[in-house]
Amino acid sequence: MTSSAIDLARYAELQDTAGADFVLELVDTFLQEAPGMLAELRAARAAADADRFRRAAHSLKSNSHTFGALALGALARDLELTGMNADAAQDAARLDVLEAEYARAAAALMALRHG
Amino acid sequence: MAERGARLLVVDDNKVNRLLLARTLELQGHGVALAENGRVALEMLRREPFDLLLLDIEMPEVNGLQVLEEMKADRQLRDIPVIVTSVVEGLDSIVRCIELGAEDYLHKPVNPVLLKARINASLEKKRLRDQQKELVRRFATREVAQDLDASGFALGGHRVQATAMFSDIRGFTAMAEQLPPEETIELLNTYYTLMFDAICGQGGVVNQMAGDGLMAIFGAPLPLADPCGCAVKAALDMIEMIELYNREPERAGKPAIAIGIGIASGDLIAGYTGTQQRATYTCVGDAVNVAARLEAQTKVVGHAVLVDGATRSGLAQRCRFEPLGALSLKGKGQAVEVFAVQLGQKVV
Numbered sequence: 288m289t290s291s292a293i294d295l296a297r298y299a300e301l302q303d304t305a306g307a308d309f310v311l312e313l314v315d316t317f318l319q320e321a322p323g324m325l326a327e328l329r330a331a332r333a334a335a336d337a338d339r340f341r342r343a344a345h346s347l348k349s350n351s352h353t354f355g356a357l358a359l360g361a362l363a364r365d366l367e368l369t370g371m372n373a374d375a376a377q378d379a380a381r382l383d384v385l386e387a388e389y390a391r392a393a394a395a396l397m398a399l400r401h402g
Numbered sequence: 403m404a405e406r407g408a409r410l411l412v413v414d415d416n417k418v419n420r421l422l423l424a425r426t427l428e429l430q431g432h433g434v435a436l437a438e439n440g441r442v443a444l445e446m447l448r449r450e451p452f453d454l455l456l457l458d459i460e461m462p463e464v465n466g467l468q469v470l471e472e473m474k475a476d477r478q479l480r481d482i483p484v485i486v487t488s489v490v491e492g493l494d495s496i497v498r499c500i501e502l503g504a505e506d507y508l509h510k511p512v513n514p515v516l517l518k519a520r521i522n523a524s525l526e527k528k529r530l531r532d533q534q535k536e537l538v539r540r541f542a543t544r545e546v547a548q549d550l551d552a553s554g555f556a557l558g559g560h561r562v563q564a565t566a567m568f569s570d571i572r573g574f575t576a577m578a579e580q581l582p583p584e585e586t587i588e589l590l591n592t593y594y595t596l597m598f599d600a601i602c603g604q605g606g607v608v609n610q611m612a613g614d615g616l617m618a619i620f621g622a623p624l625p626l627a628d629p630c631g632c633a634v635k636a637a638l639d640m641i642e643m644i645e646l647y648n649r650e651p652e653r654a655g656k657p658a659i660a661i662g663i664g665i666a667s668g669d670l671i672a673g674y675t676g677t678q679q680r681a682t683y684t685c686v687g688d689a690v691n692v693a694a695r696l697e698a699q700t701k702v703v704g705h706a707v708l709v710d711g712a713t714r715s716g717l718a719q720r721c722r723f724e725p726l727g728a729l730s731l732k733g734k735g736q737a738v739e740v741f742a743v744q745l746g747q748k749v750v
Contacts, residue, residue: 304514305425313425317418345460350418353511 292388292395297355314396317350321393324350325386328366332378337371347385356392359385408453408525409433413443413469414487415461419510423456423487426514430521440464444472447479454524457504459488459495467495470502481531483524487512564621565629565667565713566690567606568697569597569640572660574614580657590614593659596647600639604632609683617694619685622672630667630709630716635749637663637707664696666710692738695731703729705742714741721749 302310324347331339344366351360362385372378410432414420417438424434435452437443441464443455455473459466466486473479483505488495496507505524508517571577571593578586594611601608601618605626610617620636621629640661648658668689689712696708703726714723722744728737 305422305429309425313418313422316421320417342460342462346416349416349510353418353422 292356292358292391293399294355294357297352297357298399301353301355311400314354314400317354318393318396321347321350321389325382325389328382328385332371332375332382335371340371341367351392354392354396356396359388359392362388407431407433408521409435409451410454410456410521411435411437411443411446411452412456413437413440413461413466414456414458415439416458419458419487423512426512426517427456427521430514430518432521440466440469443469447473447482452482453528454521455482455484457484457486459486459499467498467502470499470504474503481528483528485520485524560671560673562622562625562670562672562685563629563668564619564626564670564672564685564689565633565665565716566670566685566687566693567601567618567620567633567637567663567665568615568694569618569637569661569663570613570615570697572662572701577657577659589659592647593644596643597640600643601636603639604636606632606636607683609685615697617684617690619670619672622670622685623683628716630665630713631720631749633665633667633713634707634709634717634721634743637665637743638745638747638749641706641745661706662697662700663707664693664698664700664709665707665713666690666692666696667712667716668692691733692731695733695738696740699729699731699740703740703742706745707743709741709743711739711741714739717749722747 298310301313305313324343327343328340328347331337331343344363348360348363348367351357351363362381366381366385372381410427412420412423412427412434413436414423415438420436420438424436427434435446435450437446439461443457444464446452447455455469457466457469464472466488470484470486473482473484480503484503485506485508486496486499486504487508487510499507505527506520508520577589581589593614594616597616598608604620605624606618606620607623608616608618618633618636620626620633626632640663644659644661647653666689668687670685670687670689672685673683689710692710696710700706700708705724705726708726709723714721717723723741724744726740726742729740730737
């Protein structure tokens, strides 16, 4: 599970360049910030604010790539590029998938953090 | 080393990105400040000096493109190099950033090796630019430096009504052969100091120096109400200063210096000519050629200051001239009416 949610090579590369201790702090920051981004996506969708929606997806994509959360990054990128769907129910489903993938990535990052 | 200890500003609304970029830069030996959006960044830029800006595009309040626009419009900020760091998709926004003056573009997550190379290149470019500005300040006149600063170094010209002046030291080459090299340079330095004083004092701009000769423009880059009058007054001041210099005690026993000055007025094209790498502010046009020929003619006719008809008309009754008739000048098809300025008079 861990290996598919987080690209370990990318994660190791991050540790190499920024220092392992710093990456721990950075993971904590991400785990604090990400729920806000997910909530922002839901809120933007509810407000039908396409620009806000795109921006929140963009932020999440950017951070996902940083930690090697490639699947999460791909989902966020898809949301950013296609933007809000006309069908709210369809977007809700996409956000469900995104949140599930975030849960996987977060668990994997926690595991790496304590591993 | 230029790349060590630079002060950088990281602008990103995303906390993870901001912290990571700051960490990477600190590990590379730079001082880093952080801003979470464009508004905060602009405030910080206006408050304290930074060597370089790392700028995200997508941000709330004031975004990266708006920051670039504001910086471009602000003379104090527009020379700070900006590297855009973004994951914005599509070539359009990259192109837009470069058009707005961004130095470079890095895709996020930023590769540290690439980041280091780009930052060092940008800082080096900034250092060269600062050096170039300093050189312009030192070697160009204040007016040209200001004009350059305001126009942002655009080659190309505009048409102006102006007066051109050429001046050189009579028999300088023969004189230089007699003098030790240090004395020749010292003489030239004194000469230039005096001539600059006289010319700048009347609103003129020295734009070329070669050996003992110089070219000055009155009426460009900044317009003058009375370019003809200013040029003639400057010429009289120059002659007077040289006479005073000749009478200085340390010049006793040394050959007296004499100068010749040619002045002509008319429609000129003024602007920067050259290449983006090396350009000079200059004026071209018929009056420039005539002024150069008149300066050469001073040796022949035995008058120190010669002017063309347009310059004389510009002074109307304010100055006494001696008409020398129509002289044929080298390179001019038609003979030119030449007037000698009577020395020692006060022109108002």
